[in-house]
Amino acid sequence: MAFTNSDVVSNDTEEFSGVPDELRQASPHEIRRMIREERFTGNTSGFSLGFLQGNLAILPAEYAMDFQRYCQRNPKPCPLVGISDTGEPTLPTLGFDIDIRTDIPSYNIYRGGELTDQATNIKDLWQDDFVTFVIGCSYTFENALMAEGVSLRHIDENKTVSMYNTNIQTTPAGPFSGGTVVSMRPLSVEKAIRAIEITSRFPQAHGTPVHFGDPEDIGIADISKPDWGDPTEIRDGEVPVFWACGVTPQAAVRNAKPSLCITHSPGSMLITDIPGMDAGRGPLRV
């Protein structure tokens, strides 16, 4: 069975309109196997529902200590959920038999801070000095929001969430620095309050919002023109609510200009064996 993005279309289910049942209910191990065999190379939103998904950053060891400091100092955009041993493509604290060289649907390759390439595996690029970082992802709290009755327009409309550069500066570490990238979800005030309550339980998946209301307060000039993802309509009676986003470290990497950095392509996450509701309770016991 092979899937492409074009298979991921509305099938009229209540909450995860885009994802076929067999992918929603498949185990993380099954999905990773499908990805490893390059039978799927797209967006993992809604896959293996209930399991923690993660953003990826792979860096040579010389940058690793500063990048780790950067994540520790900026836990809202960069909640670290796993770090590999140097040169090891496995992540035993995040899942059984993960091979980070193959288990991401699509990789972004940055050289000197510039996106130069995309790939469906990085077997030929692997180096003995690589350190892998996995950072919690908003899919975790989005599942919790929808399960508790807070519907999300970008998911209802099968689009990618709107993301923006802001003037909220991160705390620098070594060469890593820059503004916080945020994702935006329009909500009624009542649902916004509920969403803050729910996301406070997920500090390892960006936690509570960083802002709501006037986009200009955080340096967003035109809310209809996201820097990443699709535009999202804001209806009467709704406020835009902004969460720190896992794209932030990719912006920091562009500033740091490391010789090489490999990330996931936006939306194509690592699916871990950790139950999503356990995000924030630490790594898997091995």
Add this chain to the structure above:
Amino acid sequence: MAFTNSDVVSNDTEEFSGVPDELRQASPHEIRRMIREERFTGNTSGFSLGFLQGNLAILPAEYAMDFQRYCQRNPKPCPLVGISDTGEPTLPTLGFDIDIRTDIPSYNIYRGGELTDQATNIKDLWQDDFVTFVIGCSYTFENALMAEGVSLRHIDENKTVSMYNTNIQTTPAGPFSGGTVVSMRPLSVEKAIRAIEITSRFPQAHGTPVHFGDPEDIGIADISKPDWGDPTEIRDGEVPVFWACGVTPQAAVRNAKPSLCITHSPGSMLITDIPGMDAGRGPLRV
């Protein structure tokens, strides 16, 4: 004004019987100044009430990446709240004007994994390759427990909490490994449930317990003989409740045998400028 441990005696207040009012209400900056001038060299429990206190570990850079991995993989015993830049004695994400060479009341010096010395400052030991790690501390959740009506016997009796080695193995990273060290507080079942509820809000201060009930389940042969701290009476109708403890990394350091490691002496913590209730919400904005 100078204080010693002998000044820290019961003065019959409700909750923090041992600590004079001027120390409870002093700002973190004032207390650190007193410590820097070596006018206090004891236990900081109850000082600058409401501000996050931290365990200390200073290591040469060659051990820093593995120690950081060790903390990330073991967030209950080792919740990282701050990491310095290499060679920098300041901690700007944790407080104004911290100098880690002088701002801890008492330091333990480990050489090759053995405790060889204690000191009231480490100005003469400082190295350009040192990295400082600050790990959340149980004082944060103890304040919250007492504020919400869960009284703690070791504090009522002005003793040090009972701590034990266990057979709960940590997830290793490089040379760092070993059993989890726990602290024990006897509580009624009703208060134990409330304590689990309250401490779930403090993932950066050891979070929820790792065990309650039979001490032998986690390898403690004789509950009346703690490995650190004072014995604590367990009364009829009480269960012992065990939390992961910030002494765990000191045990890991003994296993790793780094050439040099400097920690706080048990009970003599770094007092940060971070409001304690904000533990878990990330570092101070600087």
